Amino acid sequence: MQIKSRVHGGVLYVLLCGELDEHSATYTRITLDEIFDKPDFNKIVIDLSELSFMDSTGIGVLIGRYKRMKDKSISIYIANPSAHAEKIFKMTGLYDIMPKIV
Amino acid sequence: MKYSNFMEVTFKALSVNEGFARVCVASFCVQLNPSVDEITDIKTAVSEAVTNCVVHAYPSSVKGDVILRCELEDDLVTITVTDKGVGIKDVEKAREPFYTSKPSEERSGMGFTVMESFMDDVRVASNSFGTSVKMTKKISQACEQVVG
Ligand SMILES: Nc1ncnc2c1ncn2[C@@H]1O[C@H](COP(=O)(O)OP(=O)(O)O)[C@@H](O)[C@H]1O
Ligand SMILES: [Mg+2]
Numbered sequence: 001m002q003i004k005s006r007v008h009g010g011v012l013y014v015l016l017c018g019e020l021d022e023h024s025a026t027y028t029r030i031t032l033d034e035i036f037d038k039p040d041f042n043k044i045v046i047d048l049s050e051l052s053f054m055d056s057t058g059i060g061v062l063i064g065r066y067k068r069m070k071d072k073s074i075s076i077y078i079a080n081p082s083a084h085a086e087k088i089f090k091m092t093g094l095y096d097i098m099p100k101i102v
Numbered sequence: 103m104k105y106s107n108f109m110e111v112t113f114k115a116l117s118v119n120e121g122f123a124r125v126c127v128a129s130f131c132v133q134l135n136p137s138v139d140e141i142t143d144i145k146t147a148v149s150e151a152v153t154n155c156v157v158h159a160y161p162s163s164v165k166g167d168v169i170l171r172c173e174l175e176d177d178l179v180t181i182t183v184t185d186k187g188v189g190i191k192d193v194e195k196a197r198e199p200f201y202t203s204k205p206s207e208e209r210s211g212m213g214f215t216v217m218e219s220f221m222d223d224v225r226v227a228s229n230s231f232g233t234s235v236k237m238t239k240k241i242s243q244a245c246e247q248v249v250g
Contacts (some may be wrong), residue, residue: 022153023117029208053124053196055149056212064208091219092212 003031012041020058030081032065042074045101049080058085059092065082077101107133108173115155115165116186123152127172130229135245143220144179150213151183151235158203159187159233164168177244181221186232193226 001015001024006095014035020028036044046062048054066076077100083090110132113119124145131144148170155168169184190196196203197218202211217224221237228234 019121021117021120022156023120047161053145053149055146055153056210056216059152059210059212060208063210083208084139087219088146088212088216091215092210 001028001031003028004037004098005035007038007041010040010042011035011037012038012044013047014044015047019053020051020061021053021055022057025057025061028061029064032061033068036065036069036074044069044076045079046076046098047079048082048085051082051085054085054088056088056092059088059094062094062098104136104137105174105176108171110169112169115168115187116161117153117156117220119168120149120152120156123168123170124149126170129182130172131174131241131244134174134177134179134241135243136179136241137243140241144181147217147220147224147237147239148181148183150217151181151237153183154213154235155183155187155233157207157209158190160183161188177241178238179241180236180238182234182236184232184234189230189233190226190228193228197226 001020004015004017006013014032018024069076078089078098078100081100110215111126113122127148128141128145129195131141152168152170160166166186171182173180195201199215200211202209214224217237221239223238226233
């Protein structure tokens, strides 16, 4: 897992590159929390265009980040999910808390 | 039955082996000429079952074995993931969507639900000596040369 981020116009864009499974979950969690803790944005977009694999561990990681940011009233959006990731998101209702943006 | 093949690997229940398990099954199944979608479905189901062995089967720091078996019978793929861990006390409950015995670790409890929706059939056998998850999936356009 490789995580890239940039802030543009008050929006934090995060790009997840690689595979999100139990093996990469801890690194992903810690790295996202570090990036999310910076105070220079009011909205987060997680771009999944470079995510080559994800299983239900990814749902746990995303819901965990949602709960942390909810306390700060910062909403998170999902961009460019694969058809496969989308299937898992719809199954779990993730879009109800992290809407997809186009 | 015209075509029959199998492979079996045993590895330690470590998260680093999740990727190995996915790639291992995916490359073995290529001989049936599955679609990219079917391969992704299979990889995801394997990942869920193996992750459960890594996360739940061996609670002590001494990690035991995971046995991953993949059988091909004509156009049918059967994957069995077995551990010799603590087992699941209430399988029916464990299979419910969103049920997890480790909510504090940010687990989604959706592992079995994902396996069920990406495979045609999922069977779980468990006792205090371990757990075995057996999953099947039919490959829609299985290779002509293989299946005939
Ligand atoms: N191989 C296993 N050994 C022991 N317990 C297991 C195993 N697989 C699953 N379980 C139990 O079933 C529950 C549900 O599994 P799952 O749907 O994958 O959700 P999660 O892994 O997110 O908890 C787990 O929380 C665990 O208690
Ligand atoms: Mg699981």
